[in-house]
Amino acid sequence: MSDNEINIGLIGFGTIGAGVVEIFNKNQDIVNQKCEKQVNLKKVADLDITTDRGVKIDPEILTTDVNDILENDDIDIVIELMGGYEPARTFILKAFDNKKHVISANKALIAKHWEELISTADKNNVKFSFEASVGGGIPVLQTLNENLAANRIEAVYGIMNGTANYILTKMSEDGSQFADVLTEAQEKGYAEADPTFDIEGHDTAQKLIVLTKLGFGEYVEQSKFHVEGISNITPEDIEFAKNELNYAIKLLGIAKQSNGGLEIRVHPTFIPKSHLLASVDDVFNAIYIQGDFVGPVMLYGQGAGRMATASAVVGDCIDLILNKNKKISYGPNISQVEKIKKISEVSSKYYISLKALDRPGVLETITGILNKNGISIESIAQKTNSETQAVPIIIVSHETKEENMQQAIAKINDLTDVKEKIRLIRILEE
Amino acid sequence: MSDNEINIGLIGFGTIGAGVVEIFNKNQDIVNQKCEKQVNLKKVADLDITTDRGVKIDPEILTTDVNDILENDDIDIVIELMGGYEPARTFILKAFDNKKHVISANKALIAKHWEELISTADKNNVKFSFEASVGGGIPVLQTLNENLAANRIEAVYGIMNGTANYILTKMSEDGSQFADVLTEAQEKGYAEADPTFDIEGHDTAQKLIVLTKLGFGEYVEQSKFHVEGISNITPEDIEFAKNELNYAIKLLGIAKQSNGGLEIRVHPTFIPKSHLLASVDDVFNAIYIQGDFVGPVMLYGQGAGRMATASAVVGDCIDLILNKNKKISYGPNISQVEKIKKISEVSSKYYISLKALDRPGVLETITGILNKNGISIESIAQKTNSETQAVPIIIVSHETKEENMQQAIAKINDLTDVKEKIRLIRILEE
Structure with a gap:
């Protein structure tokens, strides 16, 4: 990097790329002042350079040609979007x-x-910065x-996908079905045409x-942990948990140390209303971190x-420029994890409905099957009485091992009187 | 700083100082790994070095003598606590x-x-780091x-004092009087023997x-802005606002740009329950930041x-060691503020009760007086009817200028039928 000038090349002039261009248009003075240098957005590469992105940009x-950036000796920093x-x-x-x-x-x-x-x-x-990859501006x-x-x-856990959170918030507010809210979210541009990635938990994972x-x-690759999305969540479960149990539903990514192993998992989760995460609605994200000295810290914002x-991208950019000799650390050098727990080894409270x-x-x-599998029951509700039709039964367990719960569920699902298989939702304890 | 070793001197072996010692006792390995250096807590200075602080420390x-740190060529970093x-x-x-x-x-x-x-x-x-001075571990x-x-x-605003937030939370939960909760908080160690600093807003300021x-x-010195504490808050106002208006009460520090000027003020504030800050209870702190690109970001934790x-102090320490060439910036080099608004120039919604x-x-x-001062009323409530006793009247205004509100209040307080002077609480709009 030169002493007085920094040149940046941006690859990808899509939604976020256009946001970066807009920050340079509007806040170039702030960026320059912070860096005490002239910071230039020197090149923007995209296969499509003709469509109007709604931001002012010098066509020059x-x-x-991406090599105008990658092979350009004048470019100090590459932003890949x-x-x-x-x-x-490859780029x-x-x-x-x-x-x-x-x-x-x-x-x-990444x-x-x-x-x-x-x-x-x-x-x-050289340095690799990616604050924007998790939690957007957070x-x-x-x-x-x-x-x-x-x-x-x-522990690190939280709401990391705005699309899923928007859908769950609307289902919770309106009692709507998943499919209907998804369609509405797609119409509003809050969900992709193919929403799989967001709603099935891959993005969170x-x-x-x-x-x-x-x-x-x-480093744990995705195939090594449990990832479950929100497409099977019903408004009935949300409503019961909201009104009777005082829970909100959120799609959580959870990583936490517990008894000599790391739990890592993504699934819809009931959260007590008294927990701050329960109040994080719509497209917002929030991440809880628990440290041994700092206690709980929560960070909230637009994910x-x-x-x-774009704010996070340009924030990284300023950080790189200001701290060219700064050592970037990518987490603890030595793994703090003794083993990765399988989902069957994880303990949780459970909500089951059938x-x-x-x-x-x-x-x-x-209840006998639950009992035989070592599962104790916190509450049980049978919603209506009918001798001819199957009626909903909802059970909340105390903390129990997933393996035991899955064994019990398999047995319960096999009962001839059970007409609709169990839906299981894990409960976050405080 | 040497290449392989860093020596730290700690001045002040009180509560937080003992916390720093404990981090070095328990997480020395983490600190060394992060820094890729041996980080030594070399000297701890205090006038009292005999009282047991409940942490293990080498008496050596x-x-x-503070000069064992300040004049010690081996010490690279001084922690003042x-x-x-x-x-x-002076130190x-x-x-x-x-x-x-x-x-x-x-x-x-600072x-x-x-x-x-x-x-x-x-x-x-050299560098001056003080993350721990605002929001503790946040x-x-x-x-x-x-x-x-x-x-x-x-805008930057939030709950920055745990003592005040604890008191307001308890008053809100139990309907207790301020003085009673303060006594209880003092007994529990959540409030100082002389609580003025916390409850009158000086700490927040x-x-x-x-x-x-x-x-x-x-930089705005404290005498230049409005600072108001919580000692005049009544459980009646809290209860009415909670049940009838769906507001929570919090002591906020607020700094925000509005129409060509900076508002800066500290006062008890009603916050709509739908705002995440309304759910930040007990001794927890949370700070909202609004940026032109990032939108709202909220940070929550133990203040x-x-x-x-101590976590924040040692975090600063690691940052200093890792980034010895890093440029520290203390905010924008050029003030973004055109003028500081007086409290009389600030606009807000108001809750007034008399x-x-x-x-x-x-x-x-x-209502005629309010009207004459250009204040429009959102809601008005007169709680009970009695021809002999004074009855509570509660008015919520639409957004209006503080100056107008204060003029109206002075006139209303002068009415012979007004038997208890107006209590005013500002309302945070979303």
Whole structure:
């Protein structure tokens, strides 16, 4: 980097890329003042450089040739905002090899190719910053990495996907069905045409991989942990839990140390209303971190979106410029994790709901199965009485091992009087 | 600093100082790994080195002579945790002059002697870090300074005093009187024997001064803004606002840009329950930041206490060690503030409550006065009817200028039928 001037190349002129351009348009003075340098957005590469993105941009800096950035000796910092695995991976590796620092919001790529990306950056003595990849504008990576550096991290968990949170919030407010809210969210632009990635928990899982590495020093690939989405959640369960149990429902990514092992999992979760996460609604995200000294810290904000994500990208950029000699740490150097627990080894409270014929002895049989599997019951509710139709039965368990619960569920589902298989939702304890 | 070893001197072996010692006892391995250096707590100075602080410490490192730290060439970083203005100020300035970096949690000192402290550190080319001074373990200063560096900050406000928040939470839950809850809080150790500093808003004001400098680049001394505590808050007002208006009460520090000026003020505030700050209870703190790109970000955690504050202090320490060439920025170099608004120029919604004789025409007179002062009423409630006793009247205004409200209040208080003067509580709008 020169002493008075820094040149940035941006790859990917999509939604967030346009947000970055807008920050440079509006807050160039702030950026320059902070950096005490002239910071130039020198080149913007995209295959499509003709569509209007709604932001002012000098056509001279647009290029369809990514090598105008990657092979340009004047460029100090590359911002990768194209998303996806390839060619993003190849471009970033090439940028590192050409001694350029890289900023990216590409959680999918980072979660999958962590080792290769970090080691290539290290080898070339350049930096890789990706605050925007988790929690959009929320400063969660820096908090984990720097502010809480004196702590042993005990847990990191939270709401990391705005689309899923929007859908669950609306289902909870209106009692609507999942499919209806999804359609509405798609119409409003809060959900993608193919929403799988968001609603089935993959996006949350990728963010959780990054948080787990930074919090515990352990890289866990996605195939190694339980990831469950929200598409099977019913308004009936939400309503019962809200009104009778005082719970809110959220899609959580959870990583926590417990009895000699790391739990890592993504699933819809009932949260007591008294927990601050229960009040995080709509497209907002929030992440809880528990450190051995700091106690609980929660960070809340917009987890996605053009402006918030671009804010984190340019924040990384200023940080890189100000701290060219700064050592970047990517979590504890030595893993703090003894073993990764399987989901069957995790303990939790459970909410289970099913429908069964209201015959004498049915409830007794069900509670008997739970009891035999070592599961004690906190509360049980049978909603209406009907001798001809199956009626809803809802059970909340005390803390129990997932393995025991799954064994009990298999047996209960096999009962002839059970007409609708069990839906299970884990409960976050405070 | 040497390449392999860093020596730290701690001045002040009180509550937080003992917390710092405990972090080094328990997490020395983490600190060393992060820093890739041996980090030694080399000396601890206090006038009292005999009282047991409940933490293990090598008696060899204890000293009653502060110059064993300040004049010790082996010490790289000084942590000042004695509190108060003097001799803390003199010690810190001497540490700077002796080319030592300083970490402090001393918000009173920092808020009062900002200019002198920062300029002395700069002159000596050393760093001054004070994350722990605002929000304890909450990473608010780094967030403002670094993560949100690409933003123009629009507002910073929040709950910054745990004692006051504990008292207001209990008053709200139990309907208790302020004085009773204060006594209980003192018994539990949540409030000092002399609680003035916390309950009258001075502590919040000092933190707000630091946030205002870092957020807006403007240093505002405490005598220049409105600071109002919670000792006049009544359970009746809290209860009415909670049940009838769906508001929670919090002591807020508020700094925000509005129409060409900066509002800066500390006062009890009604907050709509739908706002996340309304759910921040007990001794917890939370700070909202609004940036032009990032939107709202909220940071929540323990704002005080031995462990959380020590976590921030050692976090600063690791940051200093890792980033010895890092440029520390203390907010925007150029003030973003055109003028400081007087409280009379601020606009807000207001809750006012009074007691008046229920005579014909009284309400009409009161609403007439409000109207004449350009204040429009959102709601009005007269709680019980009695011809002999004064009855409570509660009015919520639409947004209006403080000056107009104060003029109206003076006139209403002068009415002969008004038997208990107006209590005014400002309302935070979303």
